[in-house]
Amino acid sequence: MIGLLILPAALLIILIFGTPLIRYIWLSFHASSVITGLVPIANKGANWQRLINDQRFWQDSFQTFRFAALSVSLELFIALAIALLLNQKWRGRNLVRAITLLPWALPTTVMALGWRWIFNTPYGPIELIVNLIGLDQFNILSNPNTAWLATVLGDVWKTTPFIALILLAGLQTIPQDLYEAFKLEGGSNKEALFKITIPMLKPYILLSILFRLAQAFGVFDLIQVMTGGGPAGSTESLAIYAYLNAMRFLDFGYSSTIMIGSFILIVFSSIFSIYLFNKFKNIQGYSR
């Protein structure tokens, strides 16, 4: 009886999350594009064959992967520093904490355009400083080697506050007397960070990695607005590629294939990164 209360929410969640997945799997075995007049026609795995031979898909997978890996690791480091700072007692801490939170709360599209202006050549502040020092222009956003780093910065700036808060919550669960006991044993502050703080934060770090990795793999808004996937496709993520296939090339069948393909990659790399993290922790623990 009481289970009925769950039903409306469950049905809506299944409608919005479940049906798309089934629809994509079905569509990925059909041709449904301008050529077929968007009427799905079974094509016996041709989409999947195309995906496996599609250089752009693998190029985008690589780009998405390095974007996610670099963003998430930078975010973890910076967030840990912020959390350690916010965990100390000082005046004005609450105000600074609210300010720290701002980047997380602002719409991605708004700040993506803001970053575009900051990286603008020649009028953005970064190029201005480069100019003042007397160096050549950076052209950050029009150079395929640097544009993706600019998008990483935009992502790190926006999502670090979220991780910082989770890690801060984790820090507050560590009993203070652990540190006091450690100091009585003659441990230094720096040792305490590696022997108490980080091991105790492990579940929170894992949670952050899980949360952020999946989101970073699906990065869309930031890249769409900041670079549009350019220059020369160097910042194009899987989600952007799927979007282009659906909305610009009107190839729903192939777009669905890309999305299921991305989904599989996301699940595998999340599992793999958790495995790596655990292994890394174990090696560290052993070497001590």
Next chain:
Amino acid sequence: MTLILKNIGRRYGKSWVLRNLFLEIKDGECLALLGPSGCGKSTTLRLIAGLDIPDEGSIYINGRDLKNVSPSKRNIGMVFQSYALFPHLSIASNLTIGLKVRGATESEQHQKVSSILTLMKLEDLAYRKPAQLSGGQRQRVALARALLRDPEVYLLDEPMSNLDAQLRESLRPEIRSLILQGQKPVVYVTHDQQEAMAMANKIAVMQKGNVEQIGTPNELYNSPASIFVASFIGRPQINLLPPESGIIKGIRPEDIIINENGINSKIIYQEWLGSSKLIMLDTPIGELRMITSSNDQIPECPKISWDIKNEHRFELTTHKRLN
């Protein structure tokens, strides 16, 4: 009016937390369910309230079978261990909410709540929130809420366990007179034998889902039905002597006397309890506790004995009373 529990059983998975329970509580009678934690006393209370459903047996109030009667329709006044006051409502609202859903008019609500507040000396606190009250005050509000609904049965679940010892003792007579003046069956759960003896006119000692013995405090103290009851009732604990031809003898510490013809012993240590003192003795039959008046001068190695009619005898295998 009578509250009857007939052959009640309750199990979680395969283990029975309560089995073959028969209880009968008449109007104006206060039955204490006494036992260590996990003995099934709280479960019994929850079954009567309808917050839990028995797997076996039936519960009747005045002959009405409570099967399929929801807790809200049972007309039961319950005081919870944590008091369970609604933290977001004022004291007055805490008391009014039940009247409101039972369809009392505004003026009835007002009149009833203000008279109970006066009775419980809570008038000044009517518009405070529970968090602003002391433990003792919260306990009175919880009691007021139970009294207000003029229930058919009162259930009290360790109502004093969150109060400090001094307050507990001073509140006992007041609570006793309040709940008994309702002339309704009262079930009082506690793990404190002193409190049970003070509050109840009947005590059921429970262990592992079974009632070991039901009786007046006097009966339980003077003729405990088993070793468990004998050890649970009375402080300091009863002395149990080493088994002798299939019998275990128990002697209460206050029944041990100094006697020149008695057995040898040596004082191990003493504890002053105010008017009396507890003396721990080493004897050939093991360590014995003894209670004497504080003023008594006891030699270092007293000779002790006891009156044979004060001996409690239990069977070795069943732990049941023999005499």
Next chain:
Amino acid sequence: MKKNLSLPIIILLFWSLFPLLWQLYTSFCTPEALTHPLEIIEHRWTLENYRQILKSDPPFIRYLFNSILLGITTTLLTLVFSLPAAYGLVKIKPYKAKLIRIILFGIALFPYVLLFLALLEIARDLNIGNNILMLSIPYSALSMPLAILLLTSALKDIPSELEEAAKLEGLNLAQRLKWILIPLIAPATSSTAILVFIFSWNEYPIALTWLSNPDLLTLPVAIARIAGSSVYSVPYGAYAAATVLGALPVLLIVIIFQKQIISGLTQGAIKG
């Protein structure tokens, strides 16, 4: 100890605020000032950017209004579905509830951007595209996993004796929810509501594909449209004014509801 904290604090503030302050600065600059940043020119400061944004067709206020309307509907719809579901999750058998919570957690991790195509098809089949209120249906479904998890953990924190006492007082389920349970989880509910509102305020891909009528755009879509043109012709001054106006409501929300946001985010982390 205290003294050497000031440098990291200043770095943190600069890191968090610089991009925002640069937008604010840009929004008050004339085009000449933007193209001659280091030279001394006559007309450096202007309100023209704001005037232009407020007078455009449709006026920028329109997008703000759309986003606020969508945010409120989404929040209400999410709570109406999530509150009973959370209550149900607390009451069903623990192992079932645990399984459902794990599934919800998995769904909350899912990068929802991948759903846009199928959702677009649903909108097309049901003919509910280009409708701000209908957009709140996918929005609330997307917010629900997290909302239900947060509300469930709040309900679990209520001592069971409180609800039992309410039962014995004669309150039925609806009365218990209305007078006891919902008021008691009000703090968690407001945290949840604010998180849902911010999600709805910032959401981009679904809004991008569902809305094409210029009068119905939400703020993120409208702002991204400004950027739709080429990198070099973006009217940055006017755009910066738009971002400042679009960021203001969120700024206010963060400053006023800082506590609720933080407890919402961290509760989700600790108990989810």
